[in-house]
Amino acid sequence: MKKGILLVNLGSPESPEPKDVKKYLGEFLMDERVIDIPLVARAALVKGIILKTRPKASAAAYKKIWWDEGSPLIVISERLQRGIQNKVEVPVALAMRYGSMTIKKGLQELVDKGVEEVLLFPLYPQFAMATTETITVLAEELRQAFFPNIKIESVPAFYNKPDYIEVLSNSVKRHLEGKQIDHLLFSYHGVPERHIRKSDVTKSHCKIDGSCCATPSNAHEFCYRHQCLEVTKLVAEKLKLKTGSYSTSFQSRLGFDPWLLPYTDRTIERLGKNGVKNMAIVTPAFVSDCLETLEEIAMEGQEIFHEMGGHEFTTIPCLNDDAPFVDLLSNWINTWVTSNT
Structure with a gap:
């Protein structure tokens, strides 16, 4: 089976403008693993209160940190993806849990390259409902609905490696x-x-x-x-x-x-x-x-x-696309690729 990697990070608004921030926050906060209350109450809270006030303030915050190339999180994640791709022989795709760079698009990119076995790599050292779990659950739902012929294996929390x-x-x-x-x-x-x-x-x-x-x-x-x-x-x-x-x-x-x-x-x-x-x-x-x-x-x-x-x-900056971090993730991926082959 041909193997491939799907790196997944949180996501970002398309721009720091209030309308794009509102759209992003709506998707993020309506996730039942982020705000884990019944749907009716969650919708009332998010759509009736939060999205009426928070997007403007969040947009102002995003404007403070926005780069010429775009969202820092997206730009850095893309750099990380390219760095890893240069060190592994299998296709490496990048997706976001929220926003336009969807997990479905990431899986489709790998399938279009002939990948049959995917290593799903949530870019979170620690497990949490609102991070790792929401990614793995959605990926499995997408596999069943759109990619029934592929196999997905998830990287567990690596906080103590x-x-x-x-x-x-x-x-x-x-x-x-x-x-x-x-x-x-x-x-x-x-x-x-x-x-x-x-x-x-x-x-x-x-x-x-x-x-x-x-x-x-x-x-x-x-x-x-x-x-x-x-x-x-x-x-x-x-x-x-x-x-x-x-x-x-x-x-x-x-x-x-x-x-x-x-x-x-x-x-x-x-x-x-x-x-x-x-x-x-x-x-x-x-x-x-x-x-x-x-x-x-x-x-x-x-x-x-x-x-x-x-x-x-x-x-202290995050590990971002620092060479030692790229090497670390690449080594883990190469170990997985060569296992059971």
Whole structure:
């Protein structure tokens, strides 16, 4: 069977104009794995409230970070795809979960090249309902409806793979070289606490009580919170960070339900108030820089820190299309390609 790769990232509006942002947000927020409430209530919330107010503000944020070539997330993902294609012998396509670069188009591109076995590669180190799961579920629905003759295998969360931790740690070390940093903050995208409980395959382990993520369990295979905390721990060990010199937080909450704590903006505020003068922040839930890293962290986060008396605020870029990251993913792909052949 001829093999092929489909890289999948989140997606982006077609432009930073409010009409395109509204269309994108509508598709994103109506996903039942993003806002996981009944359809009628979800439609009332998204179409009746959020889409009447949020697109204008989000469009203004997108305009701050938009590149001449287009959406940073799209441009970087395309660079990553080209870099990998240069190092593997099988076709590599790129798709987005939301927006015009659909998963269906990506699968069709591979099928048109004769591919019969697809490695679906969600570009998320950690598993979450609103990221990995929504991609794999949609891909399977599309396979059944339009591509019944192909086989799809999905890459599981790679948050704790030693070679990934090595690449991530080296990136952090490289970007902090020569800097005197008082505190390193690991900021991950937030999710509602109920997502953690819904993903608990044991239906009893995840209590979000400060201890369950450190207690071995089968639930950890699909526990976003555990996987985030594990990345922080593994990178801290790799870099020999001192206890108290780093911490974990979660960003980008929406609505009034409880989300994972502590919140990134409040953590930055607290660090500044407590006398931290030089801090750095890394965002390991993202592999590509995007609105959440370029605007929410690098701009808004820095502003909060300076308002609280902080001096130097260092934003560590995502792995993006860095050569070591391209090599890492290419090696994983080549291993898969040569297996069972």
